Amino acid sequence: MSEILSYSFFQRALFAGLLAGGLCGLLSVYIISKQMAFIGQGISHAAFGGVSLGLLLSIDPLIPAAFFAVIMALGVAWLSSSGRTNRDTIIGILMASSMALGVVFLSLAKGYKGSVISYLFGNILAVTNKDLIWLTAVSLISVIFVLLFRKELTFFLFDERIARISGIPINLIQIGLLICIAFAVIASVHMVGIILVTAFLVIPGAIGQTLGRRLYVLFVISLLSGILSVIIGLFVSYLLNIPSGATIVLVLTFFFGMARIANSLFSK
Amino acid sequence: MQQDKPIIELRNISFLRGEALVLDSINLKLYPGILLGLLGPNGGGKTTLLRIILGEIEPDNGAVLIDGVPRKKVGHDTIKIGYLPQKHDFNRNIPITVLQTVMMGRYKDIGLFRSPGKKDREAAMKAIAMLDIEDLTDRLVGELSGGQTQRVLTARALVSYPEALLLDEPEAGVDIETSDRFMRLLAQLRDELNLGIIFVSHDIGTITRHADKIACLNRSLHFHDKPCRLSKDDFQKTFGKECELLMHTIPTRSVEGHDV
Numbered sequence: 455m456s457e458i459l460s461y462s463f464f465q466r467a468l469f470a471g472l473l474a475g476g477l478c479g480l481l482s483v484y485i486i487s488k489q490m491a492f493i494g495q496g497i498s499h500a501a502f503g504g505v506s507l508g509l510l511l512s513i514d515p516l517i518p519a520a521f522f523a524v525i526m527a528l529g530v531a532w533l534s535s536s537g538r539t540n541r542d543t544i545i546g547i548l549m550a551s552s553m554a555l556g557v558v559f560l561s562l563a564k565g566y567k568g569s570v571i572s573y574l575f576g577n578i579l580a581v582t583n584k585d586l587i588w589l590t591a592v593s594l595i596s597v598i599f600v601l602l603f604r605k606e607l608t609f610f611l612f613d614e615r616i617a618r619i620s621g622i623p624i625n626l627i628q629i630g631l632l633i634c635i636a637f638a639v640i641a642s643v644h645m646v647g648i649i650l651v652t653a654f655l656v657i658p659g660a661i662g663q664t665l666g667r668r669l670y671v672l673f674v675i676s677l678l679s680g681i682l683s684v685i686i687g688l689f690v691s692y693l694l695n696i697p698s699g700a701t702i703v704l705v706l707t708f709f710f711g712m713a714r715i716a717n718s719l720f721s722k
Numbered sequence: 723m724q725q726d727k728p729i730i731e732l733r734n735i736s737f738l739r740g741e742a743l744v745l746d747s748i749n750l751k752l753y754p755g756i757l758l759g760l761l762g763p764n765g766g767g768k769t770t771l772l773r774i775i776l777g778e779i780e781p782d783n784g785a786v787l788i789d790g791v792p793r794k795k796v797g798h799d800t801i802k803i804g805y806l807p808q809k810h811d812f813n814r815n816i817p818i819t820v821l822q823t824v825m826m827g828r829y830k831d832i833g834l835f836r837s838p839g840k841k842d843r844e845a846a847m848k849a850i851a852m853l854d855i856e857d858l859t860d861r862l863v864g865e866l867s868g869g870q871t872q873r874v875l876t877a878r879a880l881v882s883y884p885e886a887l888l889l890d891e892p893e894a895g896v897d898i899e900t901s902d903r904f905m906r907l908l909a910q911l912r913d914e915l916n917l918g919i920i921f922v923s924h925d926i927g928t929i930t931r932h933a934d935k936i937a938c939l940n941r942s943l944h945f946h947d948k949p950c951r952l953s954k955d956d957f958q959k960t961f962g963k964e965c966e967l968l969m970h971t972i973p974t975r976s977v978e979g980h981d982v
Contacts, residue, residue: 487815487816602834605829608816611813612816612823613812613813616878617826618778619776619777619805620827620829621830622829623834663816667862669816669822671817
């Protein structure tokens with residue numbers, strides 16, 4: 455068991471996982487509290503368009519994927535700000551369009567397209583040092599944003615209308631949060647893949663919400679759920695020789711089930 | 723009691739929703755130390771008028787002046803208006819305490835990138851004490867009753883030391899007894915803080931018992947001085963010809979007399 459820790463690919467995977475798990479765990483609280491689960495799915499699927507473009511242009515797919523994810527985040531914020539179209543409708547439209555673009559790009563790409571599978575379902579062995587630097591940078595940016603605007607974010611979560619009336623820059627807060635979510639999606643793509651990343655952004659916060667009776671407790675539980683799921687998921691996937699991303703998501707689902715059971719036992 | 727300079731002044735405000743005229747040439751002045759009751763039927767434009775004062779929507783015509791300065795020029799930083807919304811539709815999914823909720827009223831004053839300090843905590847505790855909810859300080863706001871929530875959100879509206887307070891149907895969702903106690907508390911706050919208060923209601927009993935001045939709004943605005951003498955004609959102009967004055971809203975209690 456300990457020999458696995460000596461492999462550099464596993465060390466990279468663990469480090470990347472801890473960063474992605476922590477970042478998603480942190481943002482998951484906002485996603486769950488604001489009932490924005492669909493945005494995670496929308497942004498991750500938008501990233502598919504970017505990954506395909508990267509394969510078509512033979513460049514690092516994460517760069518166009520990040521671009522697509524951020525454009526999706528900004529597009530949702532901008533188009534939904536007028537209130538004329540429901541946010542979920544906009545997400546649905548942009549997500550489908552981006553997926554469609556992805557399919558077109560893939561059909562145009564020549565040569566081997568098998569690597570797209572690693573982005574769809576995650577491949578922890580594919581994490582490179584360059585990915586780690588990128589992941590560290592976006593994690594830092596997101597954490598700094600959350601720390602700097604923590605009280606405005608809390609007001610935004612709790613009572614968006616009154617926060618806006620009282621002069622809190624809600625549009626800035628919302629755009630910043632959506633960009634952080636876009637970063638988290640890109641950071642997690644190598645871990646759990648585009649298809650399962652929504653779970654990574656939703657389940658930690660749902661666990662926190664089930665158990666947390668105070669806001670800071672909710673954050674701690676969500677953060678720990680994200681990090682622990684990665685550690686346990688990676689070891690279990692190695693021991694059982696099963697896909698790491700899916701294992702991490704299943705560990706999170708197990709945590710959530712336990713949280714619900716604990717909640718129903720102790721709340722009686 | 724009335725001073726020369728109004729806190730809020732509406733000059734010839736009109737508002738259209740599509741083709742429909744919702745507000746027609748509204749003129750209103752709110753002075754410090756005055757509790758103005760705004761009476762009117764559902765759809766009469768009461769909430770729209772508050773939203774215009776708060777800067778949420780722009781009128782099609784007219785001007786809103788805060789302390790004599792057009793609202794657009796004042797900006798959020800210096801506008802001192804507290805607001806209690808009609809629906810308590812905050813997010814109950816996040817575990818926020820009463821103290822944290824009240825503190826949110828100070829976030830704009832604290833400014834970006836800074837944490838609440840001792841002064842802010844003291845202000846929050848003072849507002850909590852004013853609303854007589856010290857025993858709720860550490861409770862989760864999502865678990866409170868309608869009346870308790872109303873007090874917490876009023877404390878949040880008061881914590882940044884506003885000059886005016888706008889309340890949209892504060893009696894909605896609470897029982898008559900709680901509503902009556904809350905209105906007496908508002909009158910006390912008006913006197914202690916010299917607040918100008920506008921409270922919107924469609925409950926004629928609440929309005930006539932507690933307001934210093936009464937205005938009836940159904941697209942256009944008509945003022946009635948206290949002691950309130952709303953005639954049947956006034957009442958029908960506001961609520962429609964089919965309305966009849968029948969009975970008091972508090973049949974089991976003896977309340978201060980009025981003419982309605």
